[in-house]
Amino acid sequence: MSLVLAAIGVLAGLALLLGGLIVLVSRRLPGREATAVERLNAALPQTQCAQCGYPGCRPYAAAMLAGEADINRCPPGGEATIVELARLLGREPLPLAPELGSPPSPQVAVIDESRCIGCTLCLRACPVDAIVGAQQYMHTVIAAECTGCELCIAPCPVDCIDLQPRADSLPVGARLQAPVINPVTPPANAP
Amino acid sequence: MTELALIVIATVLVNNLVLVNFLGLCPFMGVTSSTTGTTGMALATAFVLTLAAATGHLVYTWLLVPLELTWLRTLAFILVIAGLVQLTELIVRATSPLLHQVLGIYLPLITSNCLVLGVALINLTEAEGFVQAVVYGLGAAGGFALVMVLFASLRERIDAAPVPVAFRGAGIALITAGMMSLAFLGFAGMIRG
Known part of the structure; x- marks a missing residue:
């Protein structure tokens, strides 16, 4: 019986010691x-x-x-x-x-839907997935997501995308926020 | 001194953990597809193996033997090694971002590897003192690194070779590993000579 207790005590003691050390160190360390x-x-x-x-x-x-x-x-x-x-x-x-170049005034891409041929080339170019559409179907821009980066202009084979000044004057960046990953979370242990 | 050198040679070549004892085959097959990843893995393993050999020896001699709890060794080793590696990873991440970039993902990966536990357990029968235990861990790490780098280079050459379709990928990798293992068994003759 005392042997079992000693075993439990040793393992629990080791675990507590190491766990306490890890907690202590991770709290004391400066910003990473x-x-x-x-x-x-x-x-x-x-x-x-x-x-x-x-x-x-x-x-x-x-x-x-x-x-x-x-x-x-x-x-x-x-x-x-x-x-x-x-x-x-x-x-x-x-x-x-x-x-x-000079800082641009906020702008938004607009697709002239009567000329769009549904080639999906601008979909692939868009870094923020602000263009919806499918092969052989007309595309359109989600104005709230568009950042006005101009990357969709060049791939369009029929030049049906134009940049227009943004009607709402939200500055770029007010809509999109990068998630701040909590750096304290350790990476999941792989087997 | 010669004794320690012999331990290193023996663990690197004669009793190579990967090719003779077949420990740590997961990183051996998994991380050797490119030489860059292999170096990071080898460095991280070298660190963890040495740490495991040292702490395993300390915990066994100063905690488990006096309390007559030697049957608890596997559990205790896993606990101590995992905890210490996690601790080191925290410290490395905060103090040296460059080192963390090299070792980062591999450190927690290698913690739960049978190679690490194997070294700590084999140490109990092989090593006679603390210094010997640490040297044994270092030698095992050296052997692991050697085999990993050799195997990664072999696989990079195999990638460019005309391998029959049925053997491509894991098949030819396993055959190559088997032949390497046979070659390393040849070093066992060094002991008698």
């Missing part, structure tokens, strides 16, 4: 690198337009954190994003990089 990337990513407009020269918003955030990219390379975000990035990184705000 991953958290910083998530914060920068959340400040970006999530258009995934790649105008910054990176494949998407998150890679751009990682590059900024690594000091490889300047904070003024996001045209869809405009000045508000640059100010926010400067605050997060503790740098001075910069004007938008001149080679990327």
Whole structure:
């Protein structure tokens, strides 16, 4: 009987000791690198337009954190994003990089439905899945989702997509929010 | 010193855990399709194996033997190794993002591997002291890394070779692993000589 108790005691003691250590360490540790990337990513407009020269918003955030990219390379975000990035990184705000053009006024893609041939090429180009439609059927743009990134213009074979100024004056980024992944959650253990 | 060197040679070549004891076959087949992933896995395993050998020895000698609970060793080893690896992963993630990028996903993966538990258990009969136990863990890790890198390079060459359709993929990989195992059995002759 005492042997069984000792066994239970040893295992429970080891488990409590290690568990307590893990909890203690994870509470004491300072903010992690991953958290910083998530914060920068959340400040970006999530258009995934790649105008910054990176494949998407998150890679751009990682590059900024690594000091490889300047904070003024996001045209869809405009000045508000640059100010926010400067605050997060503790740098001075910069004007938008001149080679990327002036910050655009909010715009939205509109498909001229009488000319659309239903080729689905713009569906594949859209980074935010804002275009609905199917093969041989007319497509249309969900205006609330569209970020005005212009990526659907070039693939269209019949040039039926135009950009128009946005009627509602919501700034880009007010509609889309990147989820901030909780960095405390450890990755699930694979077998 | 020569004794320790012998332990290393023996665990790397003669008693290679993967090819002679057939432990850790899951990462051996699973992570060797490219050489880049293999290096990360080998490094993470080297770390966890050494840690497992050291802590396993300590827990066994100072906790389980005095309390006459040696039959509890498997459970206790799993608990201690998993806990320590989780702890190390937390510390690595916070202190060295670069190292975490290299080892990150592999550390929790290798924790529950039979290779790690195997080293801790074999150590009980093979090693006579703490230093020997750690060296045994290091040697086992070296042997694992060697076999992983060799096998990954072989598989990269096999990818470019004209393999008969029926043998493609896992089939030719298993045949190759078997032939490697046969080749490593040849090192057993070193002991008698």
